[in-house]
Amino acid sequence: xxxxxxxxxxxxxxxxxxxxxxxxxxxxxxxxxxxxxxxxxxxxxxxxxxxxxxxxxxxxxxxxxxxxxxxxxxxxxxxxxxxxxxxxxxxxxxxxxxxxxxxxxxxxxxxxxxxxxxxxxxxxxxxxxxxxxxxxxxxxxxxxxxxxxxxxxxxxxxxxxxxxxxxxxxxxxxxxxxxxxxxxxxxxxxxxxxxxxxxxxxxxxxxxxxxxxxxxxxxxxxxxxxxxxxxxxxxxxxxxxxxxxxxxxxxxxxxxxxxxxxxxxxxxxxxxxxxxxxxxxxxxxxxxxxxxxxxxxxxxxxxxxxxxxxxxxxxxxxxxxxxxxxxxxxxxxxxxxxxx
Ligand code: PHE
Numbered sequence: 001x002x003x004x005x006x007x008x009x010x011x012x013x014x015x016x017x018x019x020x021x022x023x024x025x026x027x028x029x030x031x032x033x034x035x036x037x038x039x040x041x042x043x044x045x046x047x048x049x050x051x052x053x054x055x056x057x058x059x060x061x062x063x064x065x066x067x068x069x070x071x072x073x074x075x076x077x078x079x080x081x082x083x084x085x086x087x088x089x090x091x092x093x094x095x096x097x098x099x100x101x102x103x104x105x106x107x108x109x110x111x112x113x114x115x116x117x118x119x120x121x122x123x124x125x126x127x128x129x130x131x132x133x134x135x136x137x138x139x140x141x142x143x144x145x146x147x148x149x150x151x152x153x154x155x156x157x158x159x160x161x162x163x164x165x166x167x168x169x170x171x172x173x174x175x176x177x178x179x180x181x182x183x184x185x186x187x188x189x190x191x192x193x194x195x196x197x198x199x200x201x202x203x204x205x206x207x208x209x210x211x212x213x214x215x216x217x218x219x220x221x222x223x224x225x226x227x228x229x230x231x232x233x234x235x236x237x238x239x240x241x242x243x244x245x246x247x248x249x250x251x252x253x254x255x256x257x258x259x260x261x262x263x264x265x266x267x268x269x270x271x272x273x274x275x276x277x278x279x280x281x282x283x284x285x286x287x288x289x290x291x292x293x294x295x296x297x298x299x300x301x302x303x304x305x306x307x308x309x310x311x312x313x314x315x316x317x318x319x320x321x322x323x324x325x326x327x328x329x330x331x332x333x334x335x336x337x338x339x340x
Contacts, residue, residue, distance in 0.1 A: 007037075008063055015070040021078055024071055031067050038064045105340040109210050109328060112316045113192050116212060119236040123229075125188040125214070130175040132194055136165050138174035142295035143253035151252045156198035168196035172213035173253060176288070176307055179215050180296025185303045186218035192312065203324040210312035215288070217298060217305040223256070226285060226306040230260055234282075238265045245279065254286025254307060273318065280318070284309050 011031060018024040031037045041060040045053050106114075117127050130138075136147075145151045155170040175191030183189065192212040199205040216229065227244060234242040242262050249259040262282045264274035274280050285308035290300035298305075313325055320339075322328070327335045 004059060004063075008066060011037075011067060012070050015067065015074050018074055021075065024074055024078075028067070028071050032064060038067075103340065105336065107328075107336065108316050108320055108322075108339050109312060111339070112319060113210070113212070113312060116237075116310070116312075117190070117192065119233065120188075120190045120214070123188070123232060123236075125190050125216075126183075128175060128179055128182070128189050128191045130169070130172070130178050130191055130193060132169055132196070133160060134167055134169040134174050136167055138177050139167050139169050139171070142177040142292065143173055144289050144291045144295075145252045149252070151250075158196050158198055169193075170197050171195050171309060172211040173307070173309065175213045176215045176253070176292065177296045180217065180293065180298050185298055185305075186216075188214075188216045190214050201326060203326070206313070206325045206329065208329055209325065210316075212310040212312050214285075214308040214310065215305060216307075217288070217293075217303050219303060221287070221304040221306055223258075223287065223306075226258075226287070226308070227260075229306070230283075230285070230308065234262055234265075244282070249284050249286070251284060251286060253289050253292045255289045257284065257286035259283075260285050260308070283311065 011027070015024065015027055018027060029036065033039070038060050041056060041063070045056055048056055121127065139157075140152060141147070157170050158168040160166040160168065172191045172193050172195060175189075175193070179187070179189040179191065190212055193210065194208060195211050196208050199207050201207060214229075216225070218225075223246075227246070230244055231242070234244070242265060244263070245261050246258040247261065249257045251257045260282050261279040264271065264278050264280050266273045267278070270276035270278050285306065288305035288307050293300040293303060293305065313328055316322065316328065317325060
């Protein structure tokens with residue numbers, strides 16, 4: 001045993017005296033690695049008389065630990081010395097620019113969502129959230145779209161259970177009914193969020209995209225109020241007055257229902273964005289159907305409302321001139337870094 005101890009002591013002395021990191025590595029290699037002292041010791045165990053095996057094993061481990069500790073201490077000493085040398089001026093250049101930390105940036109959808117949230121809150125709307133995995137009741141039934149109604153064909157739905165009671169929401173409109181359940185009229189609310197449809201994807205269709213629902217409930221609301229609200233919205237987004245027009249549109253949860261077009265904000269003579277028509281299809285909207293108010297526990301004899309469905313993904317594409325909706329969820333840094 002004392003021979004061994006002497007061998008180890010000698011090793012430790014060599015480590016403490018190692019002149020540089022390379023010399024230190026060499027000592028570690030000859031002790032700790034494949035053919036090193038420790039490995040050889042361990043390999044010899046099966047050839048030893050049984051009563052010596054345990055002690056030899058323990059010694060090998062003890063040796064390994066001692067060498068590791070000593071080497072690590074020596075290495076710290078090298079590093080401290082290097083740092084001292086740097087600090088004392090040798091090889092230290094205070095003028096070299098630092099490493100720039102990598103910075104993330106907000107996703108364009110998040111950005112536009114936040115801007116609109118700010119705008120709507122300034123107009124007295126509250127921002128609500130709703131579940132992405134939604135009950136069929138909120139997504140369809142309560143919105144005046146009964147089972148077996150042909151309007152169900154308008155939105156191809158991911159269903160989450162065999163009975164079809166749970167779906168991935170196909171729009172943010174379930175937020176209308178949830179808002180009515182949560183708030184006392186009169187109120188104004190927006191519900192931004194992710195929605196899902198079973199789509200074959202292409203440049204303008206994606207299975208996952210973003211919408212922002214708007215709902216205003218009050219007394220004696222009319223289409224005039226709806227148009228007024230949308231014009232205020234456009235003034236907020238584009239910083240000037242923008243002409244709008246309504247075309248009839250069918251959605252079972254609004255009556256009457258409309259498609260609202262805005263004068264193309266990008267041109268005066270027609271451009272690629274408005275496809276030379278000078279109008280941009282902005283959003284579907286309408287006066288909340290009495291059945292929907294009833295679903296939300298609101299008396300349609302007393303209260304009326306209007307609702308609109310902003311296509312957030314589409315708005316983001318318009319805003320930044322993005323030509324393929326699939327970029328939005330690609331996670332491709334070459335795309336995302338453009339919004340830093
Ligand atoms: N939820 C409808 C859709 O996604 C849009 C809409 C919202 C229509 C609100 C009218 C009122 O197609």
